[in-house]
Amino acid sequence: xxxxxxxxxxxxxxxxxxxxxxxxxxxxxxxxxxxxxxxxxxxxxxxxxxxxxxxxxxxxxxxxxxxxxxxxxxxxxxxxxxxxxxxxxxxxxxxxxxxxxxxxxxxxxxxxxxxxxxxxxxxxxxxxxxxxxxxxxxxxxxxxxxxxxxxxxxxxxxxxxxxxxxxxxxxxxxx
Numbered sequence: 001x002x003x004x005x006x007x008x009x010x011x012x013x014x015x016x017x018x019x020x021x022x023x024x025x026x027x028x029x030x031x032x033x034x035x036x037x038x039x040x041x042x043x044x045x046x047x048x049x050x051x052x053x054x055x056x057x058x059x060x061x062x063x064x065x066x067x068x069x070x071x072x073x074x075x076x077x078x079x080x081x082x083x084x085x086x087x088x089x090x091x092x093x094x095x096x097x098x099x100x101x102x103x104x105x106x107x108x109x110x111x112x113x114x115x116x117x118x119x120x121x122x123x124x125x126x127x128x129x130x131x132x133x134x135x136x137x138x139x140x141x142x143x144x145x146x147x148x149x150x151x152x153x154x155x156x157x158x159x160x161x162x163x164x165x166x167x168x169x170x171x172x173x174x175x
Contacts, residue, residue, distance in 0.1 A: 003026065003028060003072070003073055003074075003096075003097075004069065004071070004072065004073075004074055004076070004095055004096030004097065005022065005026075005028070005074070005075045005076070005096060005097050005099065005163075005167075006069065006075075006076045006078060006092050006095075006096045006097065006098045006099070007019050007022075007075070007076065007077045007078060007098075007099050007101055008078050008082060008083055008092065008098055008099070008100050008101070008141050008144060008145065009080070009100050009101035009102060009103060009141060009151075010080045010102075010103055010108055010130075010133065010134065010137065010141075011079075011080040011108070011112055011118055012103060012107070012108045012111035012112040013080075013101040013102065013103040013108070013151050014101055014103075014151050014156055014159060015032075015077035015078065015101055016032050016035075016077045017156045018077075018101065018151075018156050018159050018160055018163070019032065019075045019076070019077035020075075021156055021157065021160040022075050022160050022163055022164070023074075023075035025160060025164060026075070026164070028073045028074055028075050029071070029073055029074045029075070030074070030075050030076075030077075031068050031071070031074060031075075031076050031077070032076075032077040033061060033064050033065055033068060033076065033077065033078050033079055033082060034077075034079045036064050036068065037057075037060050037061060037064050040060075040064070041060065044117065045057065045117065046117060046122075048060065054081075058081065058084060058085060061079060061081070061082060061085075061088075062085050062087065062088050065078065065082055065088050065091065065092075066087075066088070066091060069091045069092060069095045069096060070095065074096075076096075078092070080133070080137070081137070083137060083140040083141055083143075083144060084137070084140070089140060089143060089144050092144045093143075093144045097146050097167065098144045098145050098146050099145065099146065099147060099148075099149060099163055099166075100141040100142060100144075100145035100147070100148040100149070101149055101151050101159070102138075102141070102148050102149065102150045102151065102152075103150070103151050103152060104150075104152050105127070105130045105131050105134050106152075107151075107152045107153070108130050108134075109126070109127050109130060112126070112130075113126075146170070147166055147170070149162055149163060149166070
């Protein structure tokens with residue numbers, strides 16, 4: 001039996017926290033694509049953005065996601081922009097069960113307000129950036145998702161429970 005569960009959604013939606021809990025609950029390996037990029041490069045994401053720009057980071061992200069989506073028995077938390085590349089969207093859709101952790105811009109603003117490790121938000125108007133990112137990425141998250149779970153005002157445990165129930169009800173896990 002091989003299971004692949006991929007979490008997509010905006011920054012601050014809880015993909016890493018929920019992914020860790022879900023992997024533990026299901027007895028699967030957990031990987032976070034952003035952390036994997038940092039581990040492999042020996043540099044944090046803001047530094048990669050500064051030196052290589054967003055496009056350089058996206059190339060690294062595509063390569064890491066291509067590898068990680070081929071692994072068996074994994075819960076994978078993707079970066080917020082992972083869905084920007086068509087090839088990555090296809091790989092996510094074809095290789096596993098994709099769960100879109102949806103978050104309102106209001107909640108996202110609160111959750112990311114003090115986080116300095118988010119290069120796209122290092123601007124005078126982070127709320128405007130979040131609104132633009134939502135408009136651009138929400139359709140892409142929906143395109144790849146097997147189902148959508150709203151994480152607004154929910155604990156990581158409640159969302160994890162909901163995912164497990166959804167996976168069980170829909171028999172999305174591979175046999």
